[in-house]
Amino acid sequence: MTTLNEFLKEWHSDSERMLVHTSGSTGTPKPLWVEKRRMTASARTTCRFLGLKPGDTALLCMSLDYIAGMMMAVRAEVCGLHLVEVTPSGHPLADLESAPTFAAMVPMQVFNSMQVPAEREILKQIKHLIIGGGAIDDDLAAELKGFPYAIWSTYGMTETLSHIALRRLNGPEASEWYTPLDGVSVGLSPDGCLTINAPEVCASTLVTNDIADIDSDGRHFRIHGRKDNVICSGGIKIQAEEVERMLAPHINAPFIITKRKDKKFGEVVVLLLQDENTAEAITACKKVLPKYWQPQAILPVSQIPTTETGKPARKEAEKMAETAKHDLA
Numbered sequence: 001m002t003t004l005n006e007f008l009k010e011w012h013s014d015s016e017r018m019l020v021h022t023s024g025s026t027g028t029p030k031p032l033w034v035e036k037r038r039m040t041a042s043a044r045t046t047c048r049f050l051g052l053k054p055g056d057t058a059l060l061c062m063s064l065d066y067i068a069g070m071m072m073a074v075r076a077e078v079c080g081l082h083l084v085e086v087t088p089s090g091h092p093l094a095d096l097e098s099a100p101t102f103a104a105m106v107p108m109q110v111f112n113s114m115q116v117p118a119e120r121e122i123l124k125q126i127k128h129l130i131i132g133g134g135a136i137d138d139d140l141a142a143e144l145k146g147f148p149y150a151i152w153s154t155y156g157m158t159e160t161l162s163h164i165a166l167r168r169l170n171g172p173e174a175s176e177w178y179t180p181l182d183g184v185s186v187g188l189s190p191d192g193c194l195t196i197n198a199p200e201v202c203a204s205t206l207v208t209n210d211i212a213d214i215d216s217d218g219r220h221f222r223i224h225g226r227k228d229n230v231i232c233s234g235g236i237k238i239q240a241e242e243v244e245r246m247l248a249p250h251i252n253a254p255f256i257i258t259k260r261k262d263k264k265f266g267e268v269v270v271l272l273l274q275d276e277n278t279a280e281a282i283t284a285c286k287k288v289l290p291k292y293w294q295p296q297a298i299l300p301v302s303q304i305p306t307t308e309t310g311k312p313a314r315k316e317a318e319k320m321a322e323t324a325k326h327d328l329a
Contacts, residue, residue, distance in 0.1 A: 002064040004085055007073055011036070020067050022158045029307075032158055039074050041200040042161040045181045046071075047079040049166070050128045050150075054080030056101035059126075061092030061109065066309050068133060071162040072104055091119060099125035104154075106133040106310045111140055123147075130154050132163060134311050135241060137248055145170045153178075155223065157208070161201045165221070177220035186221050188214060193227055211239070229314060231257075234265040236292050240314075243269065243293055250284035254304045258317040260297070268296035270321035276300045299323065 010018060016036055021029040052058075058081040062069035069088070076083040084100050086092050090112045092105065099122045105113075110131055113119040123129070124147050132154035144151050151170045155178045156163035165178035165186075180186055180198075187195040194212040197205045209227045214220070225241035232238075240257040247255070253275035262268040273281050278298050285294045301320060305313035 001088075004060070004064065004073065004083075007064045007070065008077070011074065011077060018070070020070060020158055021065065034161060038201045039071065039161055040078050043071060043075040043078040045183065045200070046163070047075055047081075049181055050102065050130075052079060052081060052102055052128065055082060057082045057084050059092065059096075059100040059103035059105075060085045061088055061103070061105060063088050063308070067158045067162050068104060068106075068309070091116070093119040093122045096122055098122070099127075102126070102128045102130075104130045104132065107131055107136050107140065108134070108310050110144075111137070114140070114143060125149070128152075130163070130166065131169075132156065133309055135244070136169070138245065139249065141169055145174065159202065159206055160196060160198060164196060164198050164201065175220075177215060177222050179220055186212075186214060186219070188212060191227065194221060194223070226314075231259040231267050231269055233259075233262075233267050233269060233292065238269060238293050240269075243289065246288050247271075247281075247284055250288055251281050253281075255281065256304050256312050256314075256317050257295070258314065258321045260318070260321040262296070265296075269293065271295040271298045272301050272304060272317055272320060273298060274301055274304050297321075 017033045018036060018039070020032050020034055022032060058072060058076050060069060060072045060083050062072070064070055064073060073083065075081055081102065086095065090108060092109050093113050103126050110123065113123045127149045129150070130152045136153055147170055150168065152166040153169055154163035155165040164184045165180045167176065167178045168174050183200050184196065184198040186197070189195055189207050192211050194208045194210045195205055196202065196208065211224045211227055212221050213224070225239040229240040230237050231240060243257045253273055255271055255273045258270050258272060259267045260270050271281060271285065278300060281298060299321065305316035305320065307313050
């Protein structure tokens with residue numbers, strides 16, 4: 001794992017570029033060279049959007065091997081923030097005595113912090129909290145609505161040098177629509193995927209794999225899921241993330257929706273469940289899902305596969321689904 005001193009040494013070197021790696025949520029992490037001037041532009045845009053000032057404290061609680069952690073360090077360097085570094089873990093607030101002004105966390109870290117009263121209180125006092133790296137559960141979002149300071153869900157990826165849009169989760173500005181940062185515009189590809197034009201951080205327009213809607217003003221957008229997470233079963237297109245969203249309030253154990261090949265339907269829905277007892281999951285699937293969305297098989301697993309950054313490891317889940325034997329028919 002890269003240390004802060006190692007990162008800063010590289011950041012201040014004569015090289016105009018830095019090597020980063022994608023998260024690997026849809027396969028093997030890929031190396032990517034990015035220009036420092038574009039990282040600097042991204043950092044300034046975020047700090048300007050959030051109104052951060054020199055001397056504000058910023059929590060570094062994610063690995064510096066990936067863009068989310070890197071950009072927290074860059075924001076501190078570029079905008080004069082005071083960096084508070086903690087070892088990346090599921091409980092990043094555990095050893096803090098006071099709240100930082102600004103923090104970036106993944107949903108799992110926020111969820112864990114909510115379970116410990118002392119950590120929850122610190123979380124509540126963070127002035128600007130951005131959450132990225134995965135979907136935010138509806139129940140967690142509901143709990144955060146009552147927090148007094150600004151909480152944002154982020155949209156972005158390694159190729160965009162972390163986020164290029166945010167949406168407010170609490171307060172009167174709460175919305176399901178993302179607002180692009182200054183200098184960023186969005187569109188849709190012919191197959192309904194989001195396109196991003198962000199010349200300060202990307203050399204060319206980026207066509208994503210995220211299926212999206214754009215509102216009537218042509219600026220705000222919302223995401224339904226990744227194109228490669230669409231399950232084509234008997235001619236019906238099923239978005240894995242939408243199935244997960246519907247099931248989340250009804251299944252207490254960790255789970256993930258994936259697919260396996262099928263001779264009759266082409267592909268079928270499979271549910272991986274981190275629990276040997278499948279009765280609750282079977283009941284929930286039959287109760288809340290349309291008939292053709294219901295998993296054809298369920299597989300108890302010891303651990304839901306995730307990447308190093310905590311995202312669902314979708315390709316690994318697909319491999320595991322091929323062994324699913326608990327048919328629900």
